[in-house]
Amino acid sequence: MRPSGLRLAVTTFTVLPLRAGPVDRGTAGRAMLWAPVMGALTGLVAAAVFAGAAQLGAGGLLAAVLAVGGTALFTRGLHLDGLADVADGLGSARPPAQALEIMKRSDIGPFGVAAMLFVVLIQVAAVAELAAPEAPAALSAGPLAALPVVPSALVIAYASSRLAITWACLRGMPAARPGGLGAMVAGTVRLPAALAATLLLAGVAFAAGGPALVAVALAAPAAAFPLLWHVLRRLGGVTGDVLGALAETGTVVTLVVAALVIP
Numbered sequence: 406m407r408p409s410g411l412r413l414a415v416t417t418f419t420v421l422p423l424r425a426g427p428v429d430r431g432t433a434g435r436a437m438l439w440a441p442v443m444g445a446l447t448g449l450v451a452a453a454v455f456a457g458a459a460q461l462g463a464g465g466l467l468a469a470v471l472a473v474g475g476t477a478l479f480t481r482g483l484h485l486d487g488l489a490d491v492a493d494g495l496g497s498a499r500p501p502a503q504a505l506e507i508m509k510r511s512d513i514g515p516f517g518v519a520a521m522l523f524v525v526l527i528q529v530a531a532v533a534e535l536a537a538p539e540a541p542a543a544l545s546a547g548p549l550a551a552l553p554v555v556p557s558a559l560v561i562a563y564a565s566s567r568l569a570i571t572w573a574c575l576r577g578m579p580a581a582r583p584g585g586l587g588a589m590v591a592g593t594v595r596l597p598a599a600l601a602a603t604l605l606l607a608g609v610a611f612a613a614g615g616p617a618l619v620a621v622a623l624a625a626p627a628a629a630f631p632l633l634w635h636v637l638r639r640l641g642g643v644t645g646d647v648l649g650a651l652a653e654t655g656t657v658v659t660l661v662v663a664a665l666v667i668p
């Protein structure tokens with residue numbers, strides 16, 4: 406995979422200061438294939454913040470708040486901003502053109518505030534649940550079963566949430582408007598490439614935690630399809646904000662699944 410796609414993925418999904426270089430739709434498609442890797446990197450950041458806070462004596466809830474906050478900083482808050490914009494646009498019940506205009510505004514409405522609040526609260530609660538005293542210290546299945554629960558779950562959960570973005574950029578997926586990130590990446594990912602990325606993540610998840618982590622790895626792409634269907638029906642295509650919303654809702658789904666299925 407060409408490095409230009411990786412550079413674009415880094416600048417799109419993280420706060421790391423890299424030059425993306427010239428960007429065309431081919432480069433954009435490769436960047437979307439790197440999205441799960443950027444998600445795994447975000448999960449590593451969350452795990453490092455959580456472990457550091459716990460080492461300093463923080464309880465599970467405080468460590469979870471700091472970990473989720475760390476991911477927001479690492480991603481420049483762009484995914485949360487996209488979630489808020491999509492919530493305001495869809496919640497307006499306006500025709501597509503007007504809903505898209507609402508999504509472009511810099512202010513955040515009540516739907517956006519509520520969406521961000523609930524998403525962040527659920528993410529924090531799920532991470533804290535994974536770190537509860539009665540939770541296992543390590544996973545009990547898979548070749549790498551000695552890995553600690555919280556870091557493994559966070560890495561796979563965030564990778565899965567960004568895998569949902571890869572699937573949202575499949576060939577045939579239209580853009581909702583002619584300009585912006587959505588127009589650049591919509592329809593740039595081939596189905597075999599998306600399947601390969603999914604199988605790779607599922608394989609890593611199985612090695613790290615057996616069937617429980619495989620369920621986490623597949624949760625976000627599966628949950629993305631109802632939201633994508635609704636977005637296509639209401640807006641006619643995807644935008645950069647929609648991709649951000651998929652990342653945040655996917656993170657909610659994967660962390661909740663992790664909290665429920667990891668014994």
